[in-house]
Amino acid sequence: MKQKQTTLAEAIASVADGSIVALGGNTIHRAPCAAAHELIRQQKRRLELIKTAGAYDVDVLVGAGVADRVSAGFIGFENVFGLAPQYRRAAEQGRIQVKEHACYTVITAMRAAVQGVPFLPIAGMLNSDLMQARGFKTVIDPYSGEELAAVQAIRPDVAILHVQEADEEGNGRIYGSVYEDDLMARAARRVILTCERLISSEETARVPELTTIPGFLVSHVVLVPNGAHPCSCGDLYDYDYDYLARYIEACSTPERFQAWLEENVKAEKTEKAVSL
Amino acid sequence: MNQVTQVSSFPTDAGGLTQDTMMVVAMARLLCDGEKVFHGVASPLPMVAILLAQRLHAPNLVYINITGGINAHPKSLPLTTVDPRLTHGSHSIFKLAELFDMSARGDLDTAFLGGVQIDAQGRINMSVIGPYDHPKVRLPGGAGSAAILPTARRTILWRTKHDPRTFVEKLSFVTAGGNVDRVVTPLCVFVKRDGRLQLESIHPYSSAEEVKQKTGFPVETEGVPVTPPPTAEELAALEEIDPQRVRLVEFKE
Numbered sequence: 041m042k043q044k045q046t047t048l049a050e051a052i053a054s055v056a057d058g059s060i061v062a063l064g065g066n067t068i069h070r071a072p073c074a075a076a077h078e079l080i081r082q083q084k085r086r087l088e089l090i091k092t093a094g095a096y097d098v099d100v101l102v103g104a105g106v107a108d109r110v111s112a113g114f115i116g117f118e119n120v121f122g123l124a125p126q127y128r129r130a131a132e133q134g135r136i137q138v139k140e141h142a143c144y145t146v147i148t149a150m151r152a153a154v155q156g157v158p159f160l161p162i163a164g165m166l167n168s169d170l171m172q173a174r175g176f177k178t179v180i181d182p183y184s185g186e187e188l189a190a191v192q193a194i195r196p197d198v199a200i201l202h203v204q205e206a207d208e209e210g211n212g213r214i215y216g217s218v219y220e221d222d223l224m225a226r227a228a229r230r231v232i233l234t235c236e237r238l239i240s241s242e243e244t245a246r247v248p249e250l251t252t253i254p255g256f257l258v259s260h261v262v263l264v265p266n267g268a269h270p271c272s273c274g275d276l277y278d279y280d281y282d283y284l285a286r287y288i289e290a291c292s293t294p295e296r297f298q299a300w301l302e303e304n305v306k307a308e309k310t311e312k313a314v315s316l
Numbered sequence: 317m318n319q320v321t322q323v324s325s326f327p328t329d330a331g332g333l334t335q336d337t338m339m340v341v342a343m344a345r346l347l348c349d350g351e352k353v354f355h356g357v358a359s360p361l362p363m364v365a366i367l368l369a370q371r372l373h374a375p376n377l378v379y380i381n382i383t384g385g386i387n388a389h390p391k392s393l394p395l396t397t398v399d400p401r402l403t404h405g406s407h408s409i410f411k412l413a414e415l416f417d418m419s420a421r422g423d424l425d426t427a428f429l430g431g432v433q434i435d436a437q438g439r440i441n442m443s444v445i446g447p448y449d450h451p452k453v454r455l456p457g458g459a460g461s462a463a464i465l466p467t468a469r470r471t472i473l474w475r476t477k478h479d480p481r482t483f484v485e486k487l488s489f490v491t492a493g494g495n496v497d498r499v500v501t502p503l504c505v506f507v508k509r510d511g512r513l514q515l516e517s518i519h520p521y522s523s524a525e526e527v528k529q530k531t532g533f534p535v536e537t538e539g540v541p542v543t544p545p546p547t548a549e550e551l552a553a554l555e556e557i558d559p560q561r562v563r564l565v566e567f568k569e
Binding site: 066067068069092093112113114115116118119120122123124127128131132134138140141142143144145147162163164165166167168169170173216217218219220222223272274275279 | 358382416452457459491565
């Protein structure tokens with residue numbers, strides 16, 4: 041059987057430029073940040089990012105020139121640090137295509153992919169200018185004649201998720217909030233899983249219903265303790281307020297941002313990814 | 317660690333009533349016992365208002381948030397409202413997708429949604445200032461609002477800024493519109509009646525003049541009552557729920 045357990049560098053090397061990449065977590069919580077940093081180190085280009093609500097992961101990938109399209113309902117650091125500085129600047133300068141969604145349309149688009157249909161109808165949306173601005177189409181219910189918004193399927197090439205526990209076959213357990221991770225795993229062509237802790241496959245077999253991400257969907261599993269940092273990871277660790285505050289400050293000029301990338305991302309190497 | 321930003325210099329009346337306190341109390345009073353209530357990202361005021369209503373007059377209210385926590389009882393309140401703390405005390409995880417489904421089928425009673433700009437019809441802009449493709453300012457996006465505003469039975473909007481650029485006659489970009497019931501601001505409460513926002517009450521430290529001057533659409537102030545100031549019971553419960561005044565993070569800048 042093919043060995044799924046790899047280094048972070050090997051796992052991320054499998055992501056092709058131009059890929060559609062779904063990122064797990066929500067705002068500054070359980071986002072796959074170590075993997076995002078590795079995407080930057082490997083100088084990936086032209087990625088499309090899929091997420092309901094993103095913050096640091098999306099912002100730093102846009103700022104580093106890795107992503108040029110973002111499909112999401114919300115990108116921002118909530119009230120803690122406000123607008124996402126790199127994302128905002130890139131959108132205003134026309135460097136990225138903002139494919140604004142309602143969070144529910146991201147979910148519906150992935151559900152369509154899960155079901156193998158080209159689109160799904162959805163309630164709401166019709167009185168939003170996003171219909172026109174984003175080219176969402178409508179369909180007529182053939183039974184009642186009612187008009188509904190139709191959301192086109194999004195099939196990510198890969199979902200990159202960070203979870204608390206996984207076994208060497210990639211069976212992943214998520215404790216606490218799942219966000220859209222389970223849906224992303226099923227909508228995407230494959231999954232790259234990073235985890236805080238490796239557990240045995242005997243353990244996952246003992247309680248299979250605790251497995252949120254089935255291993256057969258996973259192409260790579262990587263042990264990365266602290267892999268969501270600077271975001272929180274369930275009840276294991278909180279988000280790193282000081283790190284994020286320094287990041288926001290470094291985003292004040294392009295030069296300072298580049299220096300920040302050098303110091304915090306490029307020099308980070310992959311020492312976080314424990315060798316196996 | 318959480319660091320609550322200290323914000324001072326709010327207009328207060330002689331009793332020391334601040335905008336953040338008046339707003340959460342006004343929001344809490346709008347909630348009914350037994351109803352299912354949701355708030356999304358970036359929503360510290362709704363979070364505190366829901367916990368306050370549960371403590372005071374709505375013990376059977378069902379509190380739902382993005383983390384999937386149901387009736388969470390966090391020991392300390394987070395600054396971000398997607399925080400794992402908002403699952404603490406919950407007996408189940410009801411995922412975000414399930415919440416959206418619930419709203420879509422008409423089973424969500426009340427949603428709290430924010431708007432960077434709000435117009436006279438109670439529609440919100442969370443997307444762009446300027447053209448969509450070449451925005452002057454790229455805003456965060458409406459999160460779930462385009463799906464929830466038209467499908468939740470009612471929506472309560474709130475905004476911590478009240479000026480003519482925030483409350484406008486007509487939006488240049490409508491991120492979402494729909495079943496708006498009330499809008500709570502630092503100065504007043506609007507109710508949507510006959511398709512337009514109309515003043516329901518003016519907070520004690522503000523005035524008809526101030527609200528008129530700071531609202532970008534015409535408002536009728538004749539006969540509009542003063543929002544009853546928080547009672548001693550409301551203030552005591554609020555102090556227990558949010559002793560660090562985490563809610564002030566919404567007034568940053």
